[in-house]
Amino acid sequence: MQAKLRRFLKSPGGRYIIIGVSVYLFELVVIIVAEHYFGASAVVAVGLSFWLGLSVSFILQKIVTFGDKRVHHKVLIPQVTAFSLLVLFNFGFTLLVTKLLSPAVPAVVTRTIALGITTIWNFYLYKTRIFKTDESPVY
DSSP: OHHHHHHHSSSHHHHHHHHHHHHHHHHHHHHHHHHHHHOOOOHHHHHHHHHHHHHHHHHHHHISSOOOOOOOOHHHHHHHHHHHHHHHHHHHHHHHHHHHHTTTTTTHHHHHHHHHHHHHHHHHHHIISSOTTSOOOOO
């Protein structure tokens, strides 16, 4: 059992899932606190959780999941640009899902659905484009 867990944590996919679940739980707490303690609407609560979770996720995915510790501006600027475009797309998609589904289901469920969908294409793009290090120069 421990050997399987070690293999799981050594793979980018395993680390991606662990970090993703942790950030997801963080986002759910933000949604609940925003709605119940600050009176935020579902769209505002999900939007806030999205941006806070995103900040934590970028750093952890870059460094921990994909082992990309490069911080030279020639690496970071293209990464941040590509990541930002992906984020804007994901944000619009997340708000659209929330807007379409929020009359029927709670915000936590709409965020979960959107997150499940975006997680798939995010991992692919992170691994093959944004944090790909095998042919990038190391600074």
